[in-house]
Each structure stands twice: as C-alpha cells, then as structure tokens.
Amino acid sequence: MQIDLQNSTLSSASVQKSRDARKILESHSGSGHDFLGWLQLPEEQSAHVQDYLKIASDLQKMDAVVMVGIGGSYLGFKCLYESLKPPVGASVGPEILFAGHSLDGHYHHQLLEYLEDRDFGVVVISKSGTTTEPAIAFRLLWSLLVKKHGASGAASRVCAITDANKGTLRKSADELGFHSAIIADDVGGRFSVLSPVGLIPAAIAGIDIYSLLQGSMEMCDHLRNDESENNPAVQYSAYRNSLYEEGKKIEILVYYQHALQYFAEWWKQLFGESEGKQGKGIFPASAGFTTDLHSLGQWIQESERSIFQTILDVEEARSPVLSKQDNDGDGLNYLAGKTVHEVNRVALQATRQAHGEGGVPSLRIKIPSIQEFQMGRLFYFFEYACGISAYALGVNPFDQPGVEAYKNSMFKMLGKPGH
Numbered sequence: 005m006q007i008d009l010q011n012s013t014l015s016s017a018s019v020q021k022s023r024d025a026r027k028i029l030e031s032h033s034g035s036g037h038d039f040l041g042w043l044q045l046p047e048e049q050s051a052h053v054q055d056y057l058k059i060a061s062d063l064q065k066m067d068a069v070v071m072v073g074i075g076g077s078y079l080g081f082k083c084l085y086e087s088l089k090p091p092v093g094a095s096v097g098p099e100i101l102f103a104g105h106s107l108d109g110h111y112h113h114q115l116l117e118y119l120e121d122r123d124f125g126v127v128v129i130s131k132s133g134t135t136t137e138p139a140i141a142f143r144l145l146w147s148l149l150v151k152k153h154g155a156s157g158a159a160s161r162v163c164a165i166t167d168a169n170k171g172t173l174r175k176s177a178d179e180l181g182f183h184s185a186i187i188a189d190d191v192g193g194r195f196s197v198l199s200p201v202g203l204i205p206a207a208i209a210g211i212d213i214y215s216l217l218q219g220s221m222e223m224c225d226h227l228r229n230d231e232s233e234n235n236p237a238v239q240y241s242a243y244r245n246s247l248y249e250e251g252k253k254i255e256i257l258v259y260y261q262h263a264l265q266y267f268a269e270w271w272k273q274l275f276g277e278s279e280g281k282q283g284k285g286i287f288p289a290s291a292g293f294t295t296d297l298h299s300l301g302q303w304i305q306e307s308e309r310s311i312f313q314t315i316l317d318v319e320e321a322r323s324p325v326l327s328k329q330d331n332d333g334d335g336l337n338y339l340a341g342k343t344v345h346e347v348n349r350v351a352l353q354a355t356r357q358a359h360g361e362g363g364v365p366s367l368r369i370k371i372p373s374i375q376e377f378q379m380g381r382l383f384y385f386f387e388y389a390c391g392i393s394a395y396a397l398g399v400n401p402f403d404q405p406g407v408e409a410y411k412n413s414m415f416k417m418l419g420k421p422g423h
C-alpha cells in the first residue's frame with residue numbers, strides 16, 4: 005500500500021502518536037478491546053470457506069436472493085457486490101436484491117410485488133437480531149415465502165447470520181431450521197465484512213471469497229508485523245490526524261471508478277461511527293470524480309478551506325482505446341491511442357494539482373486493480389488504520405453510543421413496549 009501526501013507536511017510528533025496508538029491496538033490495552041476479533045478474521049475465516057460455499061450453492065439455485073441488513077450488516081457486501089459485478093448488464097447467478105437497509109415503504113412494496121412470481125431466497129443479517137429495519141423487511145419476506153412454500157419450504161430458502169445465542173433471529177433460525185452462521189461477539193458491525201456477514205452473500209454472488217481472504221491476510225501480515233513509522237496504516241492515521249489538528253475537519257474520499265462508490269459508503273461508516281464522538285472526529289465525505297467535478301468541483305476548489313482529500317488511484321483497468329478519425333470534427337484526435345483509463349488518470353493528477361493549489365491537501369492511495377484480492381487488502385488496511393487513527397484521536401473506535409438516540413425517540417413515538 006503506497007500513500008503519498010501533497011500540499012502539506014507531516015510532523016514527527018504526529019507519526020509518534022500514531023505509532024503509540026498502534027501499540028495500544030496490538031496490546032489490546034485500549035478502550036473497546038473486547039471488540040478486536042476482526043484482527044484475526046482473515047486467517048480464522050479461511051477455515052470456513054467450504055461451509056460458506058455449501059450454503060451459497062443451495063441459495064444460488066434461486067432466481068433471486070434478497071440480502072437483508074443495515075449498517076455494518078449491509079455495507080460490506082453491498083460494497084463488494086457493486087465493486088465486482090459487471091458495471092453494465094446482468095451478472096451470472098441469482099439476481100441479488102437488498103432489503104431492510106431503510107424504511108422506504110415504496111421500495112419494499114415494489115420488491116415484494118417483484119418477488120411474487122420469483123423463486124427467491126433470503127439472507128438475513130443482524131448481529132443483535134433485533135434491529136428494526138431488517139426485522140421489518142424479514143417479517144414481510146418471510147410471510148411471502150411461507151405463503152408460497154409453507155413453513156418448511158420457506159425455511160430451506162433462508163440463511164440467518166447472527167449472534168450465537170442472543171436475539172430473536174437466532175431463536176427463529178434454530179427453531180425453524182434456517183441455514184445459519186455466527187457473528188462472533190468480538191466483531192462489531194462495521195468491522196465484519198471479512199466474516200460470514202460479507203463472505204456468505206459474496207459467495208452467493210459468485211465473488212471469489214478465497215482470494216478476498218488471501219488479500220486481507222497479506223495486508224494483515226504486513227500491517228501487524230511492521231512496527232516502523234513506514235507502516236502505511238500508521239502513516240495514514242498520522243496524516244489525517246495532523247491535518248485534523250490543522251483545521252481540516254472534513255475528509256473527502258475520492259474515487260475515479262463507479263465501481264468504488266459503495267467502497268466509499270463502507271469507508272464513511274467505518275470512520276464516521278468509529279471516530280465521531282466526544283465532540284471530536286473528522287467528517288467522512290465522498291465524491292466520485294470526474295462526475296462530481298461537474299457538481300462539487302467548484303465547492304472543493306474555492307469554498308471554506310476545511311477539507312482534505314484521500315484519493316483512491318486505481319492503476320490498471322480494462323478500458324477502450326480512442327481511435328484517430330479522418331474527420332476530427334469533435335477535436336479529440338489529440339487523444340488518439342490513449343485509453344479512457346489513461347485519460348482518467350491524467351484527470352486525477354491534474355485535479356489533484358489544481359485542488360492542491362486551491363488549498364486542499366491530498367493523500368493518494370494506489371490500488372493495483374479492482375478485484376477480490378485487492379479488495380481484501382483494502383478492507384483490512386482501512387479497518388486497521390481506523391483502529392489506530394481513533395486511538396490517536398483519543399476515542400473508543402469500537403462503540404457507537406450516539407446511534408441509540410434516534411432509536412429511543414422513534415420507539416417512543418411508535419409505542420414500542422418499554423419505551
């Protein structure tokens with residue numbers, strides 16, 4: 005993982021703070037240390053790949069599979085799916101659909117109507133087994149399955165990924181005989197993409213989960229064994245915390261490939277929920293260039309100077325080549341022989357330079373290509389860097405007490421017993 009910083013400097017004190025934070029993470033001595041199970045997931049989960057492929061092969065027989073979950077029980081697989089599926093046209097295998105990631109009535113109405121004539125399966129993912137949005141969606145989907153196939157036919161079409169003991173979902177899974185997998189107690193939602201939460205849906209979608217884990221394992225070995233200041237996770241943490249101290253309160257994750265749109269959504273949850281507490285924390289935002297240069301570009305170039313960018317630079321991609329035309333009516337012959345991807349990377353360099361001159365420092369993270377192995381590396385990199393960065397900021401990376409406030413208020417208004 006190569007990171008470089010433009011238009012800013014990095015103090016040695018900030019690097020030292022992040023190195024100390026890495027020690028806190030590795031020695032399990034920081035707050036939230038009961039939630040460090042994700043550190044070992046790449047190796048540990050490799051032993052379960054065959055079980056996950058078996059569950060996947062049953063669900064792959066369906067016309068469609070609906071993935072039900074929200075937050076950390078949604079974004080990891082959504083990101084994988086959007087990154088690795090063909091950008092245009094249908095994928096091989098069952099159609100992949102999502103539910104329970106919102107309370108959008110119209111969306112769920114259309115979904116149920118669409119599924120009426122299809123043989124579908126459901127993967128319901130909820131660590132707590134009690135989250136309102138997925139619970140509502142699952143109730144609706146389960147009723148439709150039972151109407152179509154009876155209780156035992158319905159149960160054979162469901163996989164529940166949840167806690168080993170707690171929660172109503174575990175109870176239903178055990179009583180009704182769903183396929184099921186366990187989310188370990190010490191793995192929090194936003195750190196769970198490399199657990200069954202991300203791996204089973206990915207296997208159903210035909211994603212190579214073995215390569216995904218191999219990539220994450222490589223990154224895990226690298227980051228956990230490098231105690232130096234050159235550890236890229238330490239560097240990323242040091243860069244962003246020192247920019248934050250200089251008044252850069254917003255970090256924009258910038259991608260230049262549509263495929264990475266949901267990677268940015270996953271990243272925003274990871275850093276937003278891990279760091280945004282106790283009146284502190286960088287606001288994680290995202291932008292897809294060059295598309296958003298035609299909407300947000302003005303703001304980024306000339307607004308209040310409170311932002312910095314972290315740019316995902318994909319080095320290799322399949323891409324069409326521009327040909328020379330006899331009639332250069334569109335004036336593009338100067339680009340003849342270049343691929344669209346090459347033009348995109350020039351846009352990246354040029355935009356970085358222009359934004360830098362406009363007072364926006366940027367980090368660039370190079371990614372060789374978008375495929376399973378590299379996605380595995382990226383997930384582990386950002387999770388590890390997030391743990392370090394939050395400790396360097398002085399907060400517990402693994403809790404999210406602020407998320408309860410809206411829930412309590414909503415339950416009160418809806419008349420939930422006990423509220």
Ligand code: PA5
Nearest residue numbers: 075076077130131132135193194
């Ligand atoms: O990161 C988190 O912990 C949250 O985003 C949860 O994943 C989300 O609230 C869903 O929780 P659960 O899996 O218990 O349904």
